[in-house]
Amino acid sequence: NPLHLLLLLAMCSLCRFIQSPMETVSLNYLKATSFDFDGFSNLQESTSTASLDFGRLVFNFPCAVFRPKTPDDIATLLRFLSASPSSKISVAARGAGHSIHGQAQARDGIVVEMDSLPSSITIHKPMDGEEGGFSYADVSGGALWVELLEESLKHRLAPRSWTDYLYLSIGGTLSNAGISGQTFKYGPQISNVLQLEVVTGKGEIVTCSPAKAPELFYAVLGGLGQFGIITRARIVLQNAPQQVKWVRAFYDNFQTFSEDQELLISMPDTLDYIEGFIVLNENSLHSSSMAFPSQLDFISELRKDPSKVYYCIEFAVYDYRTEKFSTEQAVEEVARKLRFLRPFIYSAKVSYYDFLNRVRMEEMSLREKGVWDVPHPWLNMFVPKYGIHEFKNLLLRSISHQQFEGPILIYPLLKDKWDMNSSAVLPEASTSAAESVVYVVGVLQSANPSLCGSACLIELLGRQRQLAQAAGGSQIGAKQYLGHQPSPSHWRKHFGGGWERFADRKWRFDPACVLAPGQGIFASGR
Ligand code: FAD
DSSP states (O other): OHHHHHHHHHHHHHHHHTOOSSHHHHHHHHHHTOOEETTEEOOHHHHHHHTOOTTOSOOOOOSEEEOOSSHHHHHHHHHHHHTOGGGOOOEEEESSOOOSSSTTOOTTSEEEEGGGSOOOEEEEOOOTTOTTOOOEEEEETTSBHHHHHHHHHTTTEEESOOOSOSOSBHHHHHTTOOOSTTHHHHOOGGGSEEEEEEEETTSOEEEEOSSSSHHHHHHHTTOTTSSEEEEEEEEEEEEOOSEEEEEEEEESOHHHHHHHHHHHTTOTTTOSEEEEEEESSGGGGTGGGGGOGGGHHHHHHHHHOTTOOEEEEEEEEEEOOOTTOOHHHHHHHHHHTOOOOTTOEEEEEEEHHHHHTHHHHHHHHHHHTTOSSSOOOOEEEEEEGGGHHHHHHHHHHHSOTTTOOSOEEEEEEEGGGSOTTSSOOOOOOOSSOOOOEEEEEEEOOOOOTTTSOHHHHHHHHHHHHHHHHHHHSTTTOOEEESOOOSSHHHHHHHHGGGHHHHHHHHHHHOTTOOBOGGGOOSOOOO
């Protein structure tokens, strides 16, 4: 309704006009003039939810929340706003709101709640005799990966590439990369997409793929929400295994640990998942260790010297229950080649669904203890192989071993599984070697307010900034993943040689800089 859009524009402009350093002023004003029409709402309940994310570090209140029913609704809004640049009202798509630094927020702008689009998942299987055909799913952008898993499993199919946690939206992870233990084999989630439907910042609805409108397709994948809103994605599927043989092996030497991880990623024909983590204390073994009750032997080893740091490799072999292949035998053969601390190797056989959904167990346990909804000063980095030792040393010097709560993931990926046409940023090639191995390091810290108040949190974030800055230098050459940069000039540095292309894509698809202001990449004044 054009009248409603004009009314909204007036409300939001007024809200910006009276903006003061105290956010509550605009909030109080809006509360006094509440509205709820045509899917738009500024009722406090909606705007407060939209000002929250998993990080609990940044809280920007939007002027309104929009709950579209169709991609057309989003297109109408974006057409209207991009044609009125003086309004300076920005728009952020919000998937599951699991960002850390307010990336899905829009201060005094409009948050589009993607879960309001009807969730639709259609599974396509190739017809008998269809040449070169493979299976895929067409899924709406606001659907969660766990919903796609549940639907595709009904057809004994599943996506190939995952994130560790499944309660994230399709559009949200495709705007970043989407990585997990399968990435070494199939690339990130953005390498497993055949087609997208996108509403650009100009309000055009475009179906794009590597063959059709490829510039928009690659821009949006890993594009941090800057170019368009993903309303549908076509995701490659594979046959789903029934069970998974899941293995953990422990090390006390980083060199051996990382060499063994690199050996494992050279075995994609046998292995289906490879990750790893640093063991600082008992908390590091997190509750997915329920799957590994006998790991208690290792815990008593850990207690002998609390200052000692250990490392754990996790790998998995999918069990398709074929006669030709025994997962037990495969694991034995692989384990024989590894140099872990004997006898500390543990294995479990779990259903494929439980394996993929393992972080949910962790979530439930943390929720029970009341420590899920706490600040999460997370730092994720891609570190080239040549810098990983130095980075690990810097990291261990920057954290308190006994007090650290949360996992520190560390595992290698292969750069050549990434399509460099996408907008995702990986470390640039070093001058010495065109290395393909890049490590993911996820420092996934929880800051329980009863143990770490605001001064402590500020200190943690400061140390993290220093670590990220040092790691970005030429000696380590790391790049942040899912990160926040303090200014547009830091973003330029982050994109490095890819900046021109990224900025050009912005100019083409969202010239009025309406979209995803929470990333802070473009100083648009919106
Ligand atoms: P949101 O936080 O809602 O949005 C993120 C960004 O994407 C925002 O800029 C938003 O505007 C934009 N956006 C959202 N939806 C769309 C859309 N439809 N179209 C265009 N832009 C959109 N990441 C990994 O890669 N691997 C992991 O293993 C992993 N594990 C995680 C575990 C937990 C517990 C958490 C909290 C996060 C994890 N992440 C992981 C990070 C996660 O992938 C990103 O934070 C992702 O953005 C979350 O998706 P979301 O739907 O919550 O996105």
